[in-house]
Amino acid sequence: MNGPHDLGGAHGFGxxxxxxxxxxxxxxxxxxxxxxxxALGYTGAWHIDTSRHARERTPPADYLASxxxxxxFAGLKRLLxxxxxxxxxxxxxxxxxxxxxxxxxxxxxxxxxxxxxxNSYERPALAPARFKAGDRVRAKVMNPYxxxxxxxxxxxxxxxxxxxxxxxxxxxxHCGTENEDPHWLYSVAFAAGDLWGPQGRAGDEIRLxxxxxxxxxx
Amino acid sequence: xxxxxxxxxxxxxxxxxxxxxxxTEKGYVDPAALDVFIDTYETKVGPRNGARVIARAWAxxxxxxxxxxxxxxxxxSLDFAGRQGEHMVAVENTRDxxxxxxxxxxxxxxxAVLGLPPVWYKAPPYRARAVADPRGVLADFGVTLPETxxxxxxxxxxxxxxxxxxxxxxxxxxxxxxxxxxLVTRDSMIGTGLALSPTEAAS
Numbered sequence: 001m002n003g004p005h006d007l008g009g010a011h012g013f014g015x016x017x018x019x020x021x022x023x024x025x026x027x028x029x030x031x032x033x034x035x036x037x038x039a040l041g042y043t044g045a046w047h048i049d050t051s052r053h054a055r056e057r058t059p060p061a062d063y064l065a066s067x068x069x070x071x072x073f074a075g076l077k078r079l080l081x082x083x084x085x086x087x088x089x090x091x092x093x094x095x096x097x098x099x100x101x102x103x104x105x106x107x108x109x110x111x112x113x114x115x116x117x118x119n120s121y122e123r124p125a126l127a128p129a130r131f132k133a134g135d136r137v138r139a140k141v142m143n144p145y146x147x148x149x150x151x152x153x154x155x156x157x158x159x160x161x162x163x164x165x166x167x168x169x170x171x172x173x174h175c176g177t178e179n180e181d182p183h184w185l186y187s188v189a190f191a192a193g194d195l196w197g198p199q200g201r202a203g204d205e206i207r208l209x210x211x212x213x214x215x216x217x218x
Numbered sequence: 219x220x221x222x223x224x225x226x227x228x229x230x231x232x233x234x235x236x237x238x239x240x241x242t243e244k245g246y247v248d249p250a251a252l253d254v255f256i257d258t259y260e261t262k263v264g265p266r267n268g269a270r271v272i273a274r275a276w277a278x279x280x281x282x283x284x285x286x287x288x289x290x291x292x293x294x295s296l297d298f299a300g301r302q303g304e305h306m307v308a309v310e311n312t313r314d315x316x317x318x319x320x321x322x323x324x325x326x327x328x329x330a331v332l333g334l335p336p337v338w339y340k341a342p343p344y345r346a347r348a349v350a351d352p353r354g355v356l357a358d359f360g361v362t363l364p365e366t367x368x369x370x371x372x373x374x375x376x377x378x379x380x381x382x383x384x385x386x387x388x389x390x391x392x393x394x395x396x397x398x399x400x401l402v403t404r405d406s407m408i409g410t411g412l413a414l415s416p417t418e419a420a421s
Binding site (some may be wrong): 005006007008009010011013014015016017018019022024025026027028029031032033034035036038039040052053056058064067068070073076077080085086090091093094095100101103104106107108111112115116117118119120121122136149150151153154165168169171185187195196199200201203204205206207208209210211 | 230231233234236237238239240241243244245246247248250251252253254255258260263264274294299300301302304305319323325333334336337338340341342343344345346349350351352353355357358359368369370371372373374375376377378379405410420
């Protein structure tokens with residue numbers, strides 16, 4: 001979706017201001033909100049692509065006015081209601097008024113090991129890779145209403161395959177489903193001038209990881 | 219403004235607590251598990267992990283080669299595998315090329331080696347400008363590169379996670395890996411900063 005999250009190349013946000021000796025969390029609610037998002041994620045009620053899309057669907061004015069943990073919290077509440085795990089009335093009351101759904105909490109025991117586990121988004125390939133390093137490709141022009149990992153600032157632009165990353169779960173199809181629909185993933189290099197015209201500096205390059213359905217031969 | 223900020227945060231405190239109570243009552247979360255998530259990312263997993271990887275790469279040419287060829291395995295060998303570090307790529311800064319990492323679409327960041335991202339990494343100014351005006355962003359961080367250095371920006375659009383290998387500063391040739399790690403800042407591994415010189419580290 002062409003949502004407020006797709007920020008690459010936007011103007012007017014001002015300088016980057018880094019906080020000296022920044023703490024990991026700035027308030028206790030950030031700790032708890034972060035942990036709630038993680039805990040629900042580990043129940044398997046949804047996966048990371050569905051979770052990202054829930055955050056992207058925060059209305060644009062709210063998204064831009066919110067801190068990142070506020071966006072996470074908004075996304076979590078959206079998913080809980082959409083998956084019929086709680087009702088909006090229950091969220092408002094902070095109290096359960098209906099029987100729980102069949103969802104088991106992730107126990108504290110064994111969690112440290114789970115967080116350190118070596119998982120992978122790579123899947124067996126169903127077909128050979130269409131492109132090879134050095135091939136010129138164009139990012140397709142598309143404006144899907146659903147989740148996509150193809151940012152607006154490269155759509156229609158031509159780049160070069162820099163590397164093949166493997167065959168990976170395809171978020172655009174996986175979001176909201178259990179269909180991993182794996183596709184070849186490529187590191188694609190775009191010259192700054194091809195993306196930004198006179199504002200792009202010669203020699204500078206932007207690299208994105210894009211899936212085969214995002215690309216066509218150029 | 220200050221009192222407004224204060225009441226605003228309190229409001230979030232109340233809302234998050236209410237949701238935690240509801241989800242606990244439903245049996246969807248184990249409060250003890252929440253504490254494990256928080257403790258892991260507040261006190262255990264952070265940029266000192268990444269600094270040890272970089273120090274090893276500076277001191278050990280064989281490890282550096284492995285890190286560049288297969289970062290996931292090379293990092294796992296130091297016991298830093300885990301969530302948001304499933305597919306690692308290490309990119310090396312040189313005189314000719316400076317690397318910088320961003321996630322324009324959300325906040326993808328190599329948690330396993332750097333911990334949770336700082337606020338600026340997740341906020342619109344950085345996500346908007348890193349890909350279009352990387353030199354302007356570096357200026358915000360007080361960094362100026364030589365005219366002849368090209369910039370390569372990595373937008374983390376998939377589950378590949380990037381770790382920048384900063385250039386090794388001069389004056390630390392005979393240092394141990396433990397001391398070298400002190401020169402490796404979080405920002406130098408994102409590409410918005412450079413590694414500290416021994417003089418900077420001492421001050």
